[in-house]
Amino acid sequence: MRARCIRAVARKEMIHLLRDPRSLALAFLIPLLLVLLFGYALSLDVEELAAAVVDRDCSPESRDLIRRIDASRAFAVRAELETDTALSRAIDAGRVSVGWVVPAGWGAALRAGRPAPLQVLIDGSDPNTGSQARAFAAALIERLNAERRGGRHAGVPPAVEARIRIWFNENLESRTFIVPGILAVILMIAGALLASTAIAREAESGTLETLRMLPLTAGELTAGKALPYVAVAWIDVLAAAVLAWGVFGIAPRAGIAGFLLASFLYILVAVGTGLLLSALAGSQLVATQLAILATYLPSLLLSDFVFPRQNMPSALQALSALVPATYFIDLLNGFYLRGIPASGLWPSFLVLFGMAVALAAGCVWAVRREGF
Amino acid sequence: MAEAVAVRGLSKRFGRFTAVDGIDLTVQEGEIFGFLGPNGAGKSTTIRMLCGILKPSGGCGRVAGLDLFRDAERIKRRIGYLSQQFSLYDDLTPYENLRLFLGIYRVAPSLWAERIEEAVASVGLRPDLHRIVRGLPPGARQRLALACALLHRPRLLFLDEPTSGVDPLARRAFWEFIGGLTRQGISAFVSTHHLEEADRCGRVALMHEGRIVACGPPRRLVAEVLPERPEAGLEDAFAILLRGRAA
């Protein structure tokens, strides 16, 4: 390994990268877009869900109920409708997701201490929104009842009370984890997808033949090819981390050094995957398609990122154990949410390190196969 | 229609750069017209203008009896074009390629069988008619490209460096075929780098830096430039003409 050779190959590769504005845009624009979108715009949490009410009672109690619904964090009353038909049309068209129907005589029944049924209609098509809405509606009713009982003091029955505490993400905001977690996807795009063309391009244009004539070893070529992509991905990590911290106040709770080390290992894995595919595929088109299929989709779907592993069938769980992002996500979760120092996360570090070494060896082998 | 091409003062500017600088050209019916010049002289730009692909910046003229400015689209129906790389679909068979171009040139379907038969017979493609083009030798691919360019019976054929990458025997057969076409009254406008091919042309024009430097029958051009050397060829004459321009 001679540093001068590696530097020469790296410089050449960097020039290719800089001269292709579209690839560069892909490397920097998509990460920024993703961090901003996930920070600002995309959320799975239910807040201010559009609700409509049909109030057939118009008693002080029903008016109070509607005020309480609107004031809650979960719902926002967008419309007061006259009939059930209007309500069902609004839900059909997706204008509102929840409908509250107060029947006539509801307030009177409540005052008289009789059961006062209240109808809640929920659009369940999106199961996530639907089940959260259902839980919030039940909780709201429970709270109102508790207040009424508290007022009249009718002897609390002996029962178990759940005391719920949430750890790691106390305010239950999806961005707290999705913003750092998206790094696992970004780095696969920036590292693997970009690098996937690096060797295939030279094979297609015939310049690999020229390189073969030079006194260049497989290791030197691989290292030189990898360096610029590692650099680009590294900039992505820093940019995303600074953005997450500066704009959204999301920062690692422990172990900045561990976070940087984990990112570095993961970048090596990503770039290594890209180069290996590039050397094996032979054509840029095939290499890019493979890179999308083998890196982007698994990092998003199989990595325990948004979709929990334990929900998958066992074959996919086994597959997810082979996905590097699974381990990176575990590390990110440790640093950003659980605040664990790097020493407490050594198994995932070890796996990523092993993958990086194996991929480096694989790349050198594949490049040597090309005649170096 | 006595003249297949007749243009005056034809020019094309790209921004500040003048690619073609007011050239005059005429090609007679049934003539093989050779179009020569170094790379970057403006040959391709000229051909593209004559084919109606590129709008000229100035000048006037007629191609295949149609006005270059007003009838650019209709010119395309009357001419045939054969590019350098024989750009056909190499994952289709010759038959499928021919069919596609019959459709594109709007030939009536009742004539298709006859035209395909005619094309296959004239360029000798029968054994390869249903094989994938990718596997055919360059010579056969060139003949197929020629057959496609002639399907709609154009009166004027543009050939852009048609013999690059073809072996000498196939090249010879190609020129004999073109000669046969001109005897039927079809004109051929050929750009080429092979100066020995220029000798097969009725007249040649030498283009350099956007202008026509010399034009006429090849023998006469040589005699005019090098009157004292009867054994000299076009190459010698052009070397002197181009050097003279540079000086």
Added chain:
Amino acid sequence: MNGRCVRELVRKEFLQLFRDRRNRPLLIVAPLLQLILFGYVVTTDVRETRLAVVDESRTPLSRSLIEAFAASPAFRLQASAADARSLEEDLLQRRVDLGIHIASDFAVRLTARRPAEVQLLFDGSLSHLTSQRAAAAQAVIEDWNRRLLSLGSEPRSPAGGGIEGRIRTWYNPNLESRPYFVPGIVAFLVMLLSLLFTSLAIVREKEAGTMEQLIVTPLRPVEFLLGKTIPFFLVAQGQMVLVIGFARAWFEVPLAGSAVFLFAASGLFLVCTLGVGLWISTVSRTQQQAVLTTFLFLVPFFLLSGFVFPIERMPLLVRAAARLNPLAHFLVIVRGVFLKGVGPTVLWPSCLALAGIGAIVFGAALLKFRKRPG
């Protein structure tokens, strides 16, 4: 425009598409594989929440509460922790999603008719799941409470009064993920393939030099673009049938509405995606660039479509951007037809939006294509 000319172009495109052996798996196997992958993975159901319990009470009462959790499909008893410390360690190491701590005085307080507390410790990383898991845990406890009360000496009086919530869930009464996500996957896959194939189709002709040959023929831009898009339109509609059929057979996702309307609407949607694909191919010189540019479009199309992240919860500006996204409109239609069984009377605004976007995108591609000087 000449019909015969377009027909021959379409014929040629089909020949090329099916002759290339590498295309066949991409056309049929790839969408089905992705459908299976997405179908299994993309779910927000609360299932298999891993649970660890510290039972300091060790009484029949406490064991009955733990059994109630173990019996619920939402929870899976992973381990019994020895003490509160090891429970916290389990949570920290992501071995469990929920820890339950039952104090030693649990049974004593209950028999003394005093309320007993149970501590539930959740890993909040995936916030949307955590709120559902918390609700599911509450439901298990309430259920257990009711059983305890009806068994106990003091049944709750039926005339207790108070608000009775009669919550009904429409369209997807069991709140399952698949009926919601699988139709969305169908839409996404059709978009992915139609974008990729069209954007590559013209660039391939540029790279092969056949474009140059076509330009000197009397072929009109409209004819060329139609010749390029009709085959992919038909292929994509075919894939639509294939993927929907497979989704219904494999994942047993019901189709509540009219299939005919769905295909008509997917036609409008395809006009949009084919238009975008054509536009990409006019601004790309190489296949590589075309693939990368397609990707640049796909990511925001996917994220701002409501596929996973609901559009109504996005900020105003982003919501406005999402309105330009054909996938967002098509998802409304696909989910409307699949889940709600609604038709054009409800979904016409989305159809209109698709038609508008399609006309603009296709027109822009045509203009861009015409302006190219050969």
